[in-house]
Amino acid sequence: MLQKTATLYRNAYGGISREIWLLAFVMFINRSGTMVIPFMSVYLTQALHFSLPNAGLVVSCAGAGGILGTYFGGKLTDKVGHYYVQMASLALGGLMFFVLMQMRTLPTLCISTFCLSLVGEAFRPANSTSIAFYSTPENRTRAYAINRLAINIGWAIGPALGGFFATIGYKYLFIADGITNISAAVVLALLVKNRDKTHAAEYDKDAVVVPKQSAFRDGIYMRFVVFTILFAIGFMQFFSIVPVFWKTELHVNEFYIGLLLGSNGLLVAAFEMILIYYIEPLRPKLTFISWGVLFCGLSYLLFIVFQGFVWILPLAVITITLSEMLAMPFMNSFTMERSTPQNRGQYSALYSMCYAIAQVAAPVLGGQIAATYGYYALWGVIIGCMLAAFVGFRWVQTLIEQEKQ
Numbered sequence: 001m002l003q004k005t006a007t008l009y010r011n012a013y014g015g016i017s018r019e020i021w022l023l024a025f026v027m028f029i030n031r032s033g034t035m036v037i038p039f040m041s042v043y044l045t046q047a048l049h050f051s052l053p054n055a056g057l058v059v060s061c062a063g064a065g066g067i068l069g070t071y072f073g074g075k076l077t078d079k080v081g082h083y084y085v086q087m088a089s090l091a092l093g094g095l096m097f098f099v100l101m102q103m104r105t106l107p108t109l110c111i112s113t114f115c116l117s118l119v120g121e122a123f124r125p126a127n128s129t130s131i132a133f134y135s136t137p138e139n140r141t142r143a144y145a146i147n148r149l150a151i152n153i154g155w156a157i158g159p160a161l162g163g164f165f166a167t168i169g170y171k172y173l174f175i176a177d178g179i180t181n182i183s184a185a186v187v188l189a190l191l192v193k194n195r196d197k198t199h200a201a202e203y204d205k206d207a208v209v210v211p212k213q214s215a216f217r218d219g220i221y222m223r224f225v226v227f228t229i230l231f232a233i234g235f236m237q238f239f240s241i242v243p244v245f246w247k248t249e250l251h252v253n254e255f256y257i258g259l260l261l262g263s264n265g266l267l268v269a270a271f272e273m274i275l276i277y278y279i280e281p282l283r284p285k286l287t288f289i290s291w292g293v294l295f296c297g298l299s300y301l302l303f304i305v306f307q308g309f310v311w312i313l314p315l316a317v318i319t320i321t322l323s324e325m326l327a328m329p330f331m332n333s334f335t336m337e338r339s340t341p342q343n344r345g346q347y348s349a350l351y352s353m354c355y356a357i358a359q360v361a362a363p364v365l366g367g368q369i370a371a372t373y374g375y376y377a378l379w380g381v382i383i384g385c386m387l388a389a390f391v392g393f394r395w396v397q398t399l400i401e402q403e404k405q
Contacts, residue, residue, distance in 0.1 A: 012142070012277035019134040019192060020143045023127070024150035026188045030090065031154025033180025035162030035173040036097065037062075038261050041244050041363070042254065043170050044109075052244065054106055056367030059240055061110040063359025065117030070356050073122030074349020077129050078342070083194045085126035087185055093120035094181030101174035120181075121356055125348035132336045132344055141285075141333040145276050148268065148329060155265030163258020215346045220399050221338045225350055227392035228331060231293050232358030233365070234382040234389075238299065238320050240359075241366040245303075245375045250310050260317050267321045275325055285330040285337075286397040290390050292327025295319055297386030300379040307376065 036043075040062075044055035076085050096116040103109045127147070135143035158176075165172040215221060239261065246252040246260075279288065299319035306312040331351065339347035369378040 012273045013146075015139050016143060016146060017134050020131065020146055022192045023130060023134070024146050026086075026090075026184050026192065027127070027147055028150040028154045029180055029187055030184035031151045031180075032157045033177045034155055034158035035165065036100070036177045038159045038239055038243065038258075039162050039166055039170070039173060039254070041240055042166070042247055042257070043173070045244060046247070047170050048104065050106070052367045052371050053364075055244075056241075056363035058106070058109050058113055059363035060360045061114040062117040063356050063361070063363075065114035066121035066356030066359055067353055069118040069121030070124055070349045070352035072118075074125035074345040074347075074352070076122065077126045077345030077348070082126040082130040082133065082345075083188075083192070086123055086130065087188055089119055089121075089123035089126065090181050090185035090188065093123070094178045094183075094185065096120070097174045097178035097181065101171055101178075117356070117359075121352065124352035124355075125345050128332065128335075128348035128352070129344045132339075132348075133341075137337075140336060141276055141280055141329055142273065144332040145273050145329045149273060152265035152268035152272070155262065155268075157262070157265075159258045159265075160262035161258075163255040163262075166254045166258070213340070213343065215339070215343060215350050218338060220396060220403065221335075221347070221350070223392070223399070224334065224338075224396050225354055227389045227396065228351070228354040229357050229361075230385050230389040230392070231296065231327065232355045233362050234296050234300070234385050235320070235323065236355070236358045236362040237366050237378070237382055240363050241370060241375075241378065245370070246313065249375060250308070250313075252310065252313070260313055263314070264317055264321050264324070267318065268325055272325045272329065276329055284397060284400075285334045286393050286400070288330050289327045289334070290393040290397075292323045292325070292330075293386050293390045293393060295323035295326065297383045297390075299323065300382045300386075303379050304376055 040059055041052075041055050044050040044058055045052060050058070073085055073089065093116065096112070096119055100109075100112045100116055103112045128144075131143050131147055132140065161176070162173050165176065243257050243261070246257055247254070252260075299316045302312050302316045302319065335347050335351045336344065366378055369381060
């Protein structure tokens, strides 16, 4: 039994290029400092005494900056290449955390948070394009899963340490995030060889050049984007509004909140690669995405069914984690399947923008609904959005099947 398990893990992680592992290491360093975003709403409401709607406004400015950042990041990736965009985004983003740490008023926090995300979110499409560049169609989903593995191991460390630092002083969250961003840029420069010195270097000399087509003209993909936004809005609430709900309604302390959020990363690190390796050949990618959407809705349903019970929180984390493992790696892979090497940056930017848009909409809508009608009304709205997204992804699958005929 033990030998079979070891073989399963070896097969799941086999056949991945050195560059993918190095990119994952860079991502791990970066994400192990993920402390500010998970605690931003708590920091604003508890340390700076902002109202929940105002805290939601600041977090939404991060989303607005992220929308522009991912858009321009994708454009720059297609023009100058993924390597330099990643480098600049990490270094400048690290510096911006030290600027944000000094802000205390609503206008300055909104502006600095916007600028931080504008710079930082340019990393997403560049990184996604880089993974596609260094992987093959056969192992691309697993390559994205390895990248997510690094993200989630870092996520397991970051919020857990963040919960500890928050009990000492919130400024240490910003310092840690800034240092790890800059460190990731240094490691990228030292360990990952730049094979992206010219735009043409990304494409095989003997490959047939496919005319560049705008992702906005891909009707199937644009439908996919709409339903991904719906899913992302629901998913992002778990890491923005839900921690405030745990703190204010269930009276959970910051350290336990950090442990709960960190356990999400540990679960992904332990099981996502194996899950993907086992299930990927069994069904179309959109089937797993649809299942992931349903599990997202289920995680919020647990809060409604078991109102006021703290013991349900670990189960809710497990459910949202299963949603993430089923949906997100296949979303990334599906995005690359719809693109060509010439427009990968644009497709990656559109996909990243889904989460940036959700970062704007989720805190504002979530904060307003929770403040006006209560948290449980908000959970009901999210469940409805997840059901709509589930139906939408099934529709996209039908359109793809018709396209192949």
